[in-house]
Amino acid sequence: MAASMKCAWARCLSTILLNSTKHRCQISQPLYASCSNISGDSGNDEIIFRKGEGGTDQTGQEAGLADDTKKHRRDPGKAFTDVRVQKILLRLTGLDLDKVYEYRAAKGAGVAKVALMSDQQLKKVYESASYKALRKLQMPPVLGAREPIDEVLSEDPELEGLNTSKLVFIDISQRVPLKKRTIVVREPNGTLRKASWEERDVTLQKYFPQSGRKIGLPRMFQQDNLECMLDDGKHEYILNRACSQFEIDDPEYIRVTQRTYEHIHSNGKFEDLRSTRHFGPMIFYFTYYKKIDKLLVAFLEEESLEDSVDLVKLYHIVHPSCKSAEKVASMPDPTPLEIIGAFAEMDATQKSLVQQAIQTYEKECDSTDSTQLRR
């Protein structure tokens, strides 16, 4: 009885949060805005994508390429922070309280605290646990790689030979956000320049250390070691550690996360990240780089039609100029299966696979319907 109540509460709560204007989904707008290389068009809700362009992902596949991508680097951040996208991603992530509050070894954990509660008190406690869980499910944003810093403040050739090593200066005054702290470097040849991203990371970690973060690249994220970890199936751990070690727009973070998503894709283990904060970014990655076929098939095999439709809708939001989006827009009142069917026909890269999955799903549906009728 308590278990069913718990599930019902979780479902009810997530719908409340998604629909209400007061309790908005936690989109990390401040974080997104603080990234220095992104131009501030935050007021615009529409997503502007230049047609024919695509970014390169981890496997080197270039989606929908027409022009030279090296010149125009695509920024997924704008798409990710869109409200509609966030809502869909949160819905897809789900809220499995047992998974969010998984058993983890804790130091100094003594005996459990035991409380005696009535039904009302229990409901309250579940509510607060669900709110906490939603905060735990706050998604780390998906951003484009940061542009390298290349700004010289002054050239002083008369200072050449004064020092044999670089001097790094950091502003340690109070109450300055980490991103805005001035860090400059005096080269041995006398040039005073702004510190590069790598230098910034190291210096900030030295002076304002963040827990869980190491100076330099941890061995785990080296290519070979990363592969070992992935083969062991430690996707969630890798992603969590990457989150704590790197900045979101760090090329290393992007490399590690994208490699992890690719590994999951090749093994089909999408459910491992369900009900974690990394599920949303993973779905977004596949959608952005137009690789949702295998995902769609997985959802259909699970017979979750809502998830499949959500995925296709997400695809249409991120790529509004695609053919199936236009077709669905033209339909008066499309059913879920019609939406998925349109996508399968027009935009799926593995068309036959998706269509087969749809057929299997329809058969399963019919058979269950018939058995229900018989009953």
Next chain:
Amino acid sequence: MTARLGNACRLLRTWGSCKGLTIIYPQSSSLFLPCDQSHSCTAFPRVTPVRHGSQFFKRLSGVEVWSGQTGVSNSGKKKGRRPTRKLENLNYGQRPGDGKANIGWPGLNVPLHDYAAKIGPLAESHKLPPKQRGAQQRDTRKKRRFKPRLSPMERGWTSKSFGGRSVGPPDPVSDYVFEGFDTKILEVNVVSHMTNSLGRKRGFRAFVVTGNKQGLAGYGIGQSGTINNAVRKAKNIAGQHLMYFERYKDHTVYHNFHTKHHKTAVYVRRAPQGYGLKCHRIIQEICKMIGIKDIYAKIEGRTKNKITITTSFFRGLQKMETYQELADRLKLHVVEFRKERQYFPEVVASPAKARQTVGPDELLDFETMYMDGRVRYTRRSVTPFYAKFDAYHRKKRVHFINRNQPAAQLARLVEEQLGA
């Protein structure tokens, strides 16, 4: 023989009257010195000189000498005195005639009727059986009560004590075999009572606990004249008085409790896994038999009466409530908050129909509800005596500067090694 002895007898009388001379008559046929076998002649008998005072040693027999140690005088008997020693046969393991030369002497170590045979080496059949041979055997027979050396796993709490020793499962009763059971001795006491005929009669009392480590356990007391019998009786009584206790996740009790029996109070606290049995060794043994692996228990009052400690502890366990019983009694959900689950409310027991509300005055603090109003006494933290000295604070300041250096140095070393 007699005729020949006639002359010798006259001589003997003359010789024998002299003091200090003993005449030994050889057992061989010839009484005389073997000068010439063909004719008879008087010859001097063999004589062996012996030292002064031989009569002193011959005055009393062996038994009469022993009676000095083994006997009790009449007056002593009236007062209830007992002999200090038991009579020992000092000749045990030895036989006249046996010696290094290994010669068989008829009448001594060989039957007399064999004397017609030559005096020769002692045959195997006539040798003393190995068990009786030698002075060593005499000594070992004295030591009847020698104890075999026990291995550390077989020993009890100490090398000598019976407490803590395992004595196996209780004896089977008809078709029931006590599978998986083990018994531990908690105490062996020497007891006595007065009888009209024998006076003080001594016996042993054994106090044991038995259990199958899966929740079944019982304790028993047995008395007998010997320790083994007393332990056996106690074990079987314990096997007849088994109780079943529920354990929380098979490792600890469900809640803290406090019980008192006579003058012994036991305060028990549940413990997390890995905590161990931090309690009196009596309670440790009981917990091992029940299958409790983690517990804290403090005995207050009389700590020496092992039976009351045990009774007190068992009583507390019998009164213990499981989560389901608690939920059913109060009609409330029993919810656990664990650090390992980030304090997520985990419902561990629910009643059939739970209450909607809780009264304002209802006391539902799980930690104290079974304590009967008692509160745990925690000592106020005391500043150590050295905190008042300046030197200590100076040293603290110096240490603070390098506070993380050992760990940081180790980390640097590890990085170096891994890099290499």
